[in-house]
Amino acid sequence: MxxxxxxxxxxxxxxxxxxxxxxxxxxxxxxxxxxxxxxxxxxxxxxxxxxxxxxxxxxxxxxxxxxxxxxxxxxxxxxxxxxxxxxxxxxxxxxxxxxxxxxxxxxxxxxxxxxxxxxxxxxxxxxxxxxxxxxxxxVPAAERLTSLIGVACFYGMLNLEVWAVGRGVRAGRAAAARDRLALARAQDATLAERARTARELHDIVANAVTVMVLQAGGARHVLRADPDRVEHALDQIESSGKTAVAELRHMLLVLRTDGERLAAEGSSFGLADLDPLLNGARQAGLRARLEVTGAPAVLARSVDLTAYRLVQEALTNAAKHAGPGAATVVRLDWSRADGRLRVEVADDGRGTPTAARSELSTGHGLIGLRERVAVCGGTFDAGPTREGGFRVAAALPAEEHFRQEAAS
Incomplete structure (x- = not known):
């Protein structure tokens, strides 16, 4: 047609x-x-x-x-x-x-x-x-003044009105462009907030549930042979669940009351809470240890939370994929050369992978970490190692706090 x-x-x-x-x-x-x-x-x-x-x-x-x-x-x-x-x-x-x-x-x-x-x-x-x-x-001389006023008003008003209409159209277009820009910014802010909420939910729920599932699976294997170990595993499951619920409660409170992001981060975790995190990883079967190089400094809340979440996600991934028995090392390098904190978590891949590892994976953990690190102005890297394990690392900005420390 x-x-x-x-x-x-x-x-x-x-x-x-x-x-x-x-x-x-x-x-x-x-x-x-x-x-x-x-x-x-x-x-x-x-x-x-x-x-x-x-x-x-x-x-x-x-x-x-x-x-x-x-x-x-x-x-x-x-x-x-x-x-x-x-x-x-x-x-x-x-x-x-x-x-x-x-x-x-x-x-x-x-x-x-x-x-x-x-x-x-x-x-x-x-x-x-x-x-x-x-x-x-x-025009006759007697009528010239009247005609002059009329003709001049006609041409003058005609040009002025056309000019005013043009300026009005420009103002309308500028206002429409501002509205489109404001709408685009609002949409970007909404998407960014959705992504941030998704990252928080993943870090709070997925990691806690993964640890609980792994601990429950380990307890099942020793249910009759080692009741004391089962009881300890149940205590760890209960503790992980309470921690996750407390974080969820705080996150929902912030979302409902339009709280500031820093207020949310201020009551969240940081590198000072690595010991319980490492203990939980050990209870899940990892042989985890912490190595610290240099003198620690006080980080911004957002950076501190990002560093904690990176270690948390990397340990959870090691427990899922490398499996119980894998040697895992958490390294914190407070380098003063470039004013950045380097966080690295690496496993040797020599554990016993759980059969449910694919079911426990959401596929968003490393993506969320990369987004977190980018928001903080850091760099992120993750991938397999030559030894067959896996490594997650980030360099986070901390130069401001190094300067504060030197001034004091």
Whole structure:
């Protein structure tokens, strides 16, 4: 089925600004010739009419580029209007180009700065004054003052209104652009908050549940052979569950009360809480140890929480994938050379992987860590090691706190 010719022309008109401006030029040239020249008078010869039309075409052709080069088109049409007035005063023809210059003035007002559009408005007083003079040429002296006031008000108000409409259109477009920008920022903020909430939920729930499942699985294997170990595992499961519920309660409270992010982070965990985290990893079967290099400093809350979450997620992954028995080392390097804290968690991959490791994986842990580290202005790296294990590392900014420590 072929498209109708009218529909195709309509699509071309909407898609091509130059086509729209060409149509505008034709639409304005006709009333301009009939209202502001002697083109339609019966006593005008064919040669004079053709000369007037030709001069009009020289001006209106420029409107096809008015949106691409509004300042240049306005300057050209200003000169065109001035030339028409001077030729009229010289008796060559009787034509005061008006509507094309109005279209150019509107375009400058709508697309250019307030200063440039004000200059354009002021400049049109020159051809307007000549138009007023031409309009009063045949007016009797007794009626000249009244006619002068009327004609001057007509041309002045016409140009001023066109200029004001252009400025209003520009203001409307600017307001719409600000609204779109504000909406985009709000959407970005919403997506960022959703991502942050997803990271928190993953770190709180997924890690706690993973540890509890691993501990429960270990307890099942020694249910009859070692009741004391089972009881200890149940204590650890209970402790992990209470910790997760407490974090969830605090997170929900912050979300419901529109609390500040720092307030949420201030009551969350940090590197000072690594000992319980390492003990939980050992209860899950990992042979975990901590290595610290350099003198620790007090971190920003967001950085401190990020470092803790990185260790938490890496230990959970080691427990799931490397399995109980894997040797895992947590390294904290407080390097003063570049003002960054380096956090690294690596396992040797030589444990006994749990059969449920694929079911325990959400697939978002490392993605969330990368996002956390990026928000803090750090760098993140994760991947397998040559020995067959896995390594998660980050360099987090801490130079501000090093400077504070040195100043004290």
């Amino acid at each position: 072929t498209a109708r010719p009218g529909a195709a022309l309509g699509r071309l008109y909407r898609a091509a600004p130059a086509v729209q401006d060409s149509v505008l030029a034709v639409a304005l040239s006709l009333p301009d010739l009939f209202l502001f020249s002697d083109f339609a008078l019966p006593n005008v010869g064919l040669a004079d009419r053709l000369f007037t039309v030709g001069y009009a075409v020289l001006g209106y052709a420029a409107l096809a580029a008015r949106r691409r080069a509004p300042r240049a088109v306005f300057g050209y049409l200003w000169a065109h209007a001035l030339g028409g007035e001077l030729l009229t005063a010289a008796g060559v023809f009787d034509y005061s180009p008006t509507l094309a210059l109005l279209a150019a003035l509107y375009t400058v007002a709508a697309l250019r700065s307030a200063r440039l559009s004000a200059l354009a408005l002021a400049s049109v007083t020159v051809p307007v004054a000549l138009s007023v003079r031409a309009a009063l040429a045949d």
